[in-house]
Each structure stands twice: as C-alpha cells, then as structure tokens.
Amino acid sequence: MEPTPPDTDADVRQAVRDILHDWVDPSPEATERFLAAVRPSFTGYGTGPGDYYASREALRAMVLREHAGMSHPFTLEVPWTTVHRLHETAAVAVGEIAVTIDLGNETVLERPRFTFALVRRDGRWLLVHFHFSVPDVMQHEGDTMDDLLTERTRQLEQEVARRTAELHQSLADLRAAQAQLVQQEKMASLGALTAGIAHEIKNPLNFVTNFAGLSQELIDELDAETDPDERDALLADLRLNVAKIGQHGRRADGIVRSMMDHARSGSGQRRAVDLNALVREYTGHAAHAARVLHPTVGVAPRLDLGAEVGEVEMVPQEIGRVLVNLVGNALDAVRQRRQAGEPGYLPTVTVATRRTDGAVEVRVADNGTGMPAAVRDRVFEPFFTTKPTGEGTGLGLSLSHDIVVQGHRGSLAVESAEGEGTAFVMTLPAPA
Template identity: 50%
Template sequence: MLLLSDLAYEFTHTDPLATISYGKQALQLAQRLGFRRGEGWALVRLGSGFREAGNYPAALQLGLRGLRVAEELRDPFLLGRALNALGYLHWEQGNSRPALAYFFRAKTVAEKSQNVKLLTRVMGNIGNVYYQLHRLDSALVYLQQGYALDVREHDLTSEVGDVAMLGNVYAALGQSRVAQAYFRRGIRRAQSGHITFALCRAYMGQARLFARQGGRRADSAFYCAQRALAAGQQGRYPKGVLQASQFLAAAHAARRDSAAAFRYLTLASATRESLFGLTKMAQVQALVLNELMREDALADQQRLGAAQRRQQALLAVVLAAVPFLLLLWRNNRLKQHANQQLHTWNRKLAAQRDALRTALADLKTAQDQLLRHEKMAFLGELTAGIAHELQNPLNFVANFASVSAELTAELQAEVGRPVLNRKALAALATDVQLNQEKIRQHGQRASSIVKTMLEHSRNGPAPRLPTDLNALVEESLMLAYQNLCSTDHAFRAFLHTRLDVKLGPVPVVAQDLSRVLLNLCANALYAVRQQALSVAAVGGPAGYEPTVMVSTRRAASGHAVEIRVRDNGTGIPKKLQAKIFQPFFTTKPPGEGTGLGLSLSYDIVTETHGGTLTVTSEESQFTEFTICLPSEVIGIESLHSQPLQEDKAIYFY
C-alpha cells in the first residue's frame, strides 16, 4: 500500500492520470486492510492527482478527508502534507487568503517535527501566494529561502517550480536580465527531469517578459507561449494550457489574425470551463462551506464536551456534599447559555450559506454580461479601426467634390454671360477636370485601403518595395494641409521640409507608411492650429507663426532611415506621453478624434516595418515624432557627387 502511495506521489507533476490510478489502488488496499494511516496518505496523494488534472471539487473533497484522518491520528508528517496539498489547491484556484492560512499551518507543523523535506516545499509555496497577492518583496524572501532548501535537499521538482516563480518576481520588479537567467535555468532543469508543469511556467514567464519588451521580441514571445502550451498539453496541466492559450489568443488578436485568435480563444474557453465552470465552482464553494460548518461544529462539540465535563465534576461534588448543589444549578445555567449560543451560531451559518448561494447566482449573471460586453468591445474596436483608415480619403473626396461644385457653378455663370470668355471657361474646365482626377485618386486610395485590409486578413502584410520616401513625405504633408484648410478656410501655416537627396529608395509598404505620415502631419497641423487659437484668445504675442517641419535623413551607419515631424504647437503633457500610443486614447474633443491614429501608426511602424516610433514634447513649446526604419543602402554610391537638397520652406497665405 505504501509503495502504491509513493508511486502516486512520484507521478504527481508529470502524469496526473497515473497518480490518480495508483492513488485509487492504494486507497482501496488501505481500506481493505483497515490501515487508517495508509488511508490518509492515499487520500492526500489522490487529491493531488485530481488537482493536477484540473478536477478541483474532487481534489478538495479528498484533501479534506485526508486532513480529517491526519487530525484524528495526530500524525505530524501526514498532517503537514495534507495542509500543504490543500494550500496548493487553493493557490491554483486563485484563493490566496485560505491558501496562505494552510501553508503557514503546514510551516508550523514542519518546523515542530523538523520535517525539512516538507519545509522545502512549503517555503516556495508561500512565496507563490505572495506573488499572486502582488507582494513582491515577501514573495522574493520566501522563494529564495525555498530555493536554497531545494538545492540543499536535491528536490528537483520543488527547485524548478521555485526557479520559474523567481523569474516571474524579478520580471515584475523590472530586472529583465535576472528574470531571463532564472527562466533559462528553470527550462534546462525541468527538461532534464521531464517536469512539464515547471517547464510550462518557465516558458510562459519568458513569453510575458518578451511581450513586455515588444518590438522584435514579439516573435520570441510567440515561440515561448507555444512551447508553454505544448508542455502543458503534454503534462496534462490544464492551468498552464489555459494561461498559454489566453496569451496566444490575445497576441494573435493584436496582430489582427482573427482565425488563430479564435482558435486559441476556443481552447482557452474550453479549458477555463473545465477548471472554473460554474458547476465546479459551486461544488468547491459548497465543500468549503461544509468544511467551515464542520470546523464550527467541532469547536461547538469541544465547548459542549468541556461543559459536560464540568457538569460531571459538579455532580461528583454534589454526591460528596449537598452544599455544592448550588454549583450544579449554576452549571445548568451555563449549559443553557451555551445551547443558546450554539443555536445562534447555527442560524448565522445558515444565513451565510444562503448568502453564498445568492452570490453564486449573481456571479453567473455577471459572467454572462461580461462575455457580451467583451464581444461588443471587440466589434467596436474593429469597426473604429476601419472607419479611421477610410476617414482621410473620404474627407478628401468630400472636399474636392465641394470645390468641384463651386467651380461648376462658376462655369455655369460664365456660360450664361452674353459674351463668352473662352480663356476663363477653359481655366474653369481645367480646374474641374483636376478636381475630378483628385476625387478619382482618393476614391482609388479608399478602395486600396479596403483591398489591403482584405489581403492582410487572408495573406498577411503586403511586401515592402523600394520607395521614394522624400516624395511620400511631401505628398503626405500637402494632403494633410489641404484637408485642414478645406474645413478651416482662414487657417494658414508655415510648412518647412528638410529632405536628404542621398536617401535613395527605401523598402517600405508605401500604402501603410503614407497613412502613418498623413496621420502625424494632420496631428501636427491640428496642434499648431490649436496653439494659434489659444494665443489669439489670451492676447498673446502677435509674432506666433504656426510651423510644421518634416525632415528625412539616413543614419550614419547607413542601415536606418529617420523621418521627423516637428511642430511648435500645444505640446503633450508628460503624464500623457506614455498613453498616446494606446488604442482609443485621445485628447481631442468628442467627435474630432477616434484615438486610433497613433495606435495604428505605431503598429505599422513597429510590426509591419520592424522600426520604432518615438515622441519628445514640451507642453506649449513643441512636439516631435521620430520614425526610424531599418534600411540597407541602395545605390548610395551614385549619389555621393550630388549636393544635399537645401531646406525648402513654403508659407501659405
């Protein structure tokens, strides 16, 4: 029987189904032999197997039975293991407070019985709970103590678990290099011992760390999350499968890969339901409530037993001497009072049970509402993104159509005159034709945006082709200025360009990069317009000139290109600069901005082109956005003999 129990223990973190099988055999054999201590060990091992397999109600029921046997036998080794197993179960479910209570009870038992092997496990588990509570300093202290004991006692299973959690703590503290060292050590040690749960945790820690670093680390984050998912599935570790699939679903959604995101989201939903389904959680809550009632009933029995012993002592005294009958009467009064308190406590427990049932029903309703809200939020974000992309070309179409209508009216008025002015008619007809060509171009641009989105959803991002960035920058600046002037005819600005003629062709996705440049130029013009209005409103200096400067240059290494968009507008407060690239964040009034322009621009620069988009700003002084794109030198030898293009400044009246 003990051999079967040890086998069940050995397979706990590598093959939970084997643990359940050996645990059942051990339990049946112990019950047949009437071996009460063996039955307690079998219950604890069997509960651990069901916990690792994700059946939390069965694990809790078996663990509580094992704890009762340990308390009945007063066996410190069995009691410590039972308390540790129950603490681990509550930690897995996210119930930090009861988990911490069980672990500290197990720590006390281990220290009193000098059970170092148990203490090795318990110290690291306490650190895990403190990390769950975001108390990182306490988590670090206990995890380091547990890790030292792991190494000294050669407990590989506890060691790899503590190493992975130490990596998570250091990552949360911002010490990325130290965290990465722990994750690598955890992966190496877990692979050597085939300990899949720790391997899954270490890979997930690496995935989150790479995701926070962003940029080129995104692919590494995907790789680590996929390895974590494979380890969780191999070791039948459902909590690891849930975390990895949720991470991958969110990552693919951020890349707008809806098919992959839906696949991983489906896996995460199925796993979450198997672990935290409403029925299972109701069973867990019922078991916890029954355990609380059992503990209260046990305390009541102890109090009643003490009262009965006092009563028996008084009866003995009464039999010895009649004068002590008064003491007996007083004891009866105490007993009645104790019974009244017991009835009061029973009523309170019944009220708590009813409150828990109501809370469970409310929780189910809240979960359904949250699911609906999440679906609507995702749909709203997708719709807002498409609307933002199409807004600029449609604005141009509307503006040029309005101008064409005015020109057509002038043309009709000119035709109606008695004496025809053929030159005026020809000029008006030419202007109308030019406007129609602009309408056609921007209509094609809107169609191209829709086509690009469809191709991106089916085939991924478009290829990067050599492009004249200087022409793209000038075109974007002029389009943004014309768009603003069409809505505010009185607005004028000083546009300044400083373009490097040695730039050469740069491989980019021109359609996507033009969106970024148009958005940055439009934001710069909006900022200088707001600054001009503010200066005029407060009677500021009359010499303020709204100025937007755009420049291009190749880095000294020749492997990167920089594009800068600078304005002397309102600037961005320091407390808001960290938020400007977040989706739906905007400082514009309602109806003037969606909050998606800078977010989409950041994604295009960093993900599509592998570059960077940064901002520097001082409030009421200036704002400068810098795009840095990786680029090899193309044909630069032929440009050495050409002079740099001089600064070009255009003042619009």
C-alpha cells in the same frame, strides 16, 4: 473543583480542532474519539431545515451517514477560533472551517462557520451544543455534508457559467464598439484625404470650366467675324484654350489615377515608393484638409527632404494615412497655441526626411502646445485622446503605431515638452 489549565483559551482551541478532525476522519477509532468528546446530554443544529440532533446517538447516526457520503478527497483546516469564557469550566468557541475539496479537475473551497458550547469535565473539554452555517447555501433536510458541498459546487458552476456568458457578451459588445471606432477613425482619415484631393482636383476643373467658357465665346466671335486676320487671331486663341483644357484635364486625370493607385495599394501589397514624393503628396493633403476645416488659421508645413532618401518598400496608402494623421495633429497643435493669443508666436510645422544606417526617418515636428509627461506616456494607447468630445476617437496614433510597428517592422516615437512642441519620428527599414 475542576483545576484551571495554564492557558484555558489555547486549551479550548486545541479541543475544538481535535473534535473537528476526529469528526471528519472515517476511521472507527477517530469516530469513537469524537463521540467520547461529546456529552451524552448533547444538542446540535446543522445547516439545513430540521437538521437538529437531540442526543449523542442521533449525532452518531449523522456522522456515520456523513462518512458514507464522502465521495471526494478533502483537507480540513481551522483558520480562526474565538473563545468566550463563560466560566472556568464553560466556554463558547466561534470559528471558521476551511474545507478544500478535490473534484478531480478543480478544487473547491468551502468555509462553514461554527459555534461550539463546551464544558470541562474530568480534565477535558466536552461538546454540549453546536450550530453550523454555510454562507449562501441552504442544506436540505437529511443531506450530508458531502451533499451540501455538491450542491454548493453546482451553484458555483452555475454562477461561473452565468458570469462567463456575461463576459462573452461584454467582449462582443467591446469588439463591436472598437470596430465602430476603428471605422470612424478610418473615415476621418479618408475625410482628410478627400478634402485635400478635392482641393487638388478643383483647381484643374476650374481651369477646364473657365477655358471652355472662353472657347465658347471665341467660337461665337469667330462665327460673326469676316476679317481674315481677326479670324486667324481668334483661331489661335481658340487653339491655345483647347491646349489649356487638355493640359488641366490631364492634370485632373493624373490625380484620379493616383487615387486609384493608392486604393489598389490598400490591399496590403508592398511596392517600392519614392518616400519624398509620398511625404510631399500626403503632407499637402493634410494641409489642404486643415485649411478646409480652419480657413482663417492656415499654416503651410515646411518640407526638409533629404536627397539621399530614395525608394522604400511599403504599403503607400497605409504610410500615407500615418503622415496625414501626424501632420494633421501638428497643425492642430500650432493652431491651438496661435489661437491662445501668445505674443510673438510664429507657428511652425516641419516635415523632414533623412536616411540613417539601414533605415529612413520621417520627422514631423511642431512648436505647438506640447504634451505633459502623463499624456506623452499614453499617447499611443487605444482610445486615449485629449481632444474635446466628438473631435477625436483616440485611435489615430494607436492605428498609426500599429501600421508602422506591426505592418512595416519600423518604429514610431514621440518627443515632446509641455509648452515647447512635439516631434513624432517614424523610422522604416530601408537597407542600402
């Protein structure tokens, strides 16, 4: 009776590893060791159709063909093997082979599965049957393992090419969507500016229209008046009206010229700008825009402008866009808290400037709803917004951050506590 080794399972595993390594070793000595570990009445199934071996000699022909077809260096490991004992002298081993093939510019890892049936004769385990399979690959009849791996590599390359094309398309779609959202955010900013500017222009135009109408009435009265003193009085009123028309026409012209100056500055050219004047102007635009959108919940921002701030090198239209965004957000925050009906709540938005060592600081603070920590940590992320769908793109603060940090080498920070308010602090370099 065949003696049982101390650890039969370990002995079977070692025999399986030895058989596999001798199988792929192209040296004549290894080939003979492999065939000596195969019982003469052997059968086996490979990974392709008709890949059947009914004798040890048929297996020898297959192994030699495999050796002749090995065109790439590789290493072989056996990550795991499970042994099922059928008898003291019979076992089935099921496992996986890890074959790493060096293709020159890349490596490919294949993981064929195997089932070995073994019997123990004369103190050693002999292979009596095997069955191999490779996931997701069908081997053609007569192919070698190298042919199988080449086909698998081709399939992997096709899959990589397909996924790369899908990735490029996804990236193109993402860029298009991002560009659309950026444009939407720019248009929203432009809309806020337009609302403020329209409010500014409307006042002088109303004066021009009213004084022009009064002047027409005075002319009609002048035509009908014969008394010299009355005619002189009418002429005096008419001259005053004409002067008022000229005054308010120049005011409207100044606003238009200011718009044109800002449009020209949008080309990215920097110039020295009176920061306090810029803050006053764009804070007014944001406040006017808020009143247009929410006429019943108007809040006038309070200005606290440092006299020592002076001029700062910047692209004024870009920094103006940042101010419109920050002030607009502050006004939204206090409006939301006010609409909640909190007793005794007085909404406050303050825009302050001051000079620091080598820089100037613009602080936009509100006593609105504030932010929880989770929102505060993500507030500058692109596409992140807490506003309802359709009311925000999630790009306003992200673009503002890019304008200040990347475009002006400054910083934009947020301080906020939920239920207490928020302050955004913009710092721009301004050497003394």
